[in-house]
Amino acid sequence: MANPSFDIVSNVDRQEVDNAVNQAAKEISQRFDFRGTGAEITWSGEEAISLVAETEDRVKAALDVFRDKLVKRGVSLKALDAGDPQQSGKTYKISAKLVQGIEQDKAKKISKLIRDEGPKGVQAQIQGDQLRVTGKKKDDLQAVIALLKGADFDIPLQFTNYR
Numbered sequence: 212m213a214n215p216s217f218d219i220v221s222n223v224d225r226q227e228v229d230n231a232v233n234q235a236a237k238e239i240s241q242r243f244d245f246r247g248t249g250a251e252i253t254w255s256g257e258e259a260i261s262l263v264a265e266t267e268d269r270v271k272a273a274l275d276v277f278r279d280k281l282v283k284r285g286v287s288l289k290a291l292d293a294g295d296p297q298q299s300g301k302t303y304k305i306s307a308k309l310v311q312g313i314e315q316d317k318a319k320k321i322s323k324l325i326r327d328e329g330p331k332g333v334q335a336q337i338q339g340d341q342l343r344v345t346g347k348k349k350d351d352l353q354a355v356i357a358l359l360k361g362a363d364f365d366i367p368l369q370f371t372n373y374r
Contacts, residue, residue: 215352216345217373219321219335219359221313221366223290228309231280232260238276245269249302252277262305267296270303277307287367310366312340317364324362329355 236252239245250264250273262277264270278288293307313321321342322335333346333355346352356370 214345214347215349215374216343217352217356218338218371219313219342219344220369220371221290221311221340222369223286223309223311223367225309227284227286228260228281229254231277231284231286234280235273235277238280239273242276245273255306258309258311260307260309262307263302265302267298267303270296270305274305274307289365289367313342313366313368314340317366318342321359321362321364321368324358325355329358 232252232254239250239252245264248264248266248269250262250269252260252262252273255261260277262270262273264273274293278291281288281291290310291307292310293305296303296305315337318337318340322337325333325335325344330346330351332348333344333351335342335344344352344355346355352373359368359370
C-alpha cells in the first residue's frame with residue numbers, strides 16, 4: 212500500500228472571480244458616488260482585471276468594491292495582485308491579476324518549513340506549480356496541514372487529493 216499523501220495547490224475558482232467582477236460592475240454602475248466618474252471594472256485577458264475611473268480616489272474605491280465582492284464569494288484576497296493606480300491621460304487605471312499556482316521560491320519555502328518544523332518522515336516534493344506531501348501516517352499529514360495553515364506565504368493554499 213502506498214504511503215498517505217496530499218497535494219498543496221494555490222488555485223482560484225475562476226467562476227467565483229467572474230461573479231465578483233460582474234457584481235462589482237453592477238454596484239459601480241448603480242451607486243450614486245460613482246455617477247459621472249467613468250468608473251468601470253472589466254476582464255483584460257484570462258487572468259487580469261482592469262479598473263478605470265476619472266480620479267484616483269474613485270478607482271481605489273472601485274477596487275475596494277471588487278475586493279468586498281471577492282471576500283463575499285469566498286475568494287482569498289491573497290489571490291489578487293493589484294497594482295497602484297496609474298494615470299493615463301484623463302483617467303486612472305489599476306491593473307489586477309489573479310495569482311494561480313505556487314511559484315518556485317514559495318514552493319521552496321513551504322518545503323523547507325515542512326522539513327524543519329514538520330513531523331519526521333514527512334516529505335514534500337515540488338511538482339510544477341504545486342507540492343506533493345507524503346508521510347507514513349495520516350496523523351503526520353494532518354499535522355503538516357495544521358502547520359501550513361498557521362504559516363503565511365502570501366498566497367492562498369488549498370489541500371487536495373488527500374489519500
